[in-house]
Amino acid sequence: MTDPVKSLPGLAVGPAGSRRVLRALPEEVPVAMVFDGSTLAVMMATPSDIEDFAMGFALTEGVIENLDQVESFEAVEQPNGIEARFWLAADRSDALKARRRAMAGPVGCGLCGIDSLDQATRALPRVSGDIRLSREDVATATDALRAHQPLHDRTHASHAAGFLRPGEGIVAAREDVGRHNALDKLIGALARAGEDPATGAFVLTSRVSVEMVQKTALAGCPVLVAVSAPTAHALRLAEGAQITLAAFARDGAFDLYSHPHRIRTGATDVA
Incomplete structure (x- = not known):
């Protein structure tokens, strides 16, 4: 596969003048999600852990309910990107048609390509x-997640x-230039390893937006921890899906917003 990092020249400019530098930059390529010979979505992503990404995407988009419904898979590098090719069990064909869409958009746009407001506000399962x-x-x-970020280090x-x-x-981690891609990769990696997301928490290096809560709920993970803020609607979704949401988790502290019973704070309220 394409190297996920490329070293490219630049000119560093500062108060003392300028100097030529060689910077390690993350690669970003189109990844086409192809199901039974037809492209469902095209995502811009870091070209690493492609099978994890594809499986996580298929699960969180509702194309499949479990990995047993994938008859075969291959990632094929093309001159202009990567094709993640699935062949599905026959009983998923109707579900695939119902989810049919063409999605092409920039990194960070987790809802690009949906064709109705209903899809943007889809009902989420309650996580138990x-x-x-x-x-x-x-x-x-x-802080612990930082030790699992070699791409970020470079x-x-x-x-x-x-x-x-x-x-x-932290027992597993995945990276990508797109925050929602990183979460899909993690969900796919856990599924492939037979790990149950209900036994732990997802930890994010990003803000918590709607699609991050959606993916967490569909994966069945009960706790979401993020270094940055949630949006107001993401918080409403987490509340409804019975997900414990902790945000601004850094420097030994965090804000706790929804379903706090899963976290033993050992603290009392202070004015």
């Missing part, structure tokens, strides 16, 4: 996971999504 996290688990989650231009297991820390 009964895990318990300690205050320390959540407060140190994003480029300073990528997002990550990690899976936090109570008392164990």
Whole structure:
């Protein structure tokens, strides 16, 4: 596959003058999600962990309900991008037609290509996971994720999504230039490894927008921890899906917004 990092020249300009530099930059390529010979979506993504990305995308878009419904898969590099080719079990053909869409848009646009407002506000399943996290688990989650970001270390231009297991820390992580792609990659990696998202928390290096909550709910993960803020609508969705949402998780602290019973804070309110 294409190298996910390219070293390219530039000119660094500062108060003392300028100098030539060689910077490691993340690559970004079109990835076509092809189901039974027909392209459903084209996403701009980092060309790494493509099978994880494709499987996570198929799960969170409702094309499949589990990996047993994929009869075969291959990632094929083309001159202008990558094709993620699925062949599905026959019983998924109707579901595929119902989800049919062509989606091509910039990184960060998690709802590009939908054809109705109903799709943007689709009903989410209620997540019933009964895990318990300690205050320390959540407060140190994003700092712990930093140790699993080699692409960011090289480029300073990528997002990550990690899976936090109570008392164990980050046990899996994936990176991409797109925050929602990183989460799809993580969800796909967990599915391929037979890991149940209900046994831990998703940890994000980004803000929490609507599609991040949607993907978390559809994956069945009960806790979402992010380094930045949620949008107001994302918070409403998390509340309705019974997801515990912790945001601004950094420097040993966090804000807790919805379904706090899964986190043992050990603290009392202060005025």
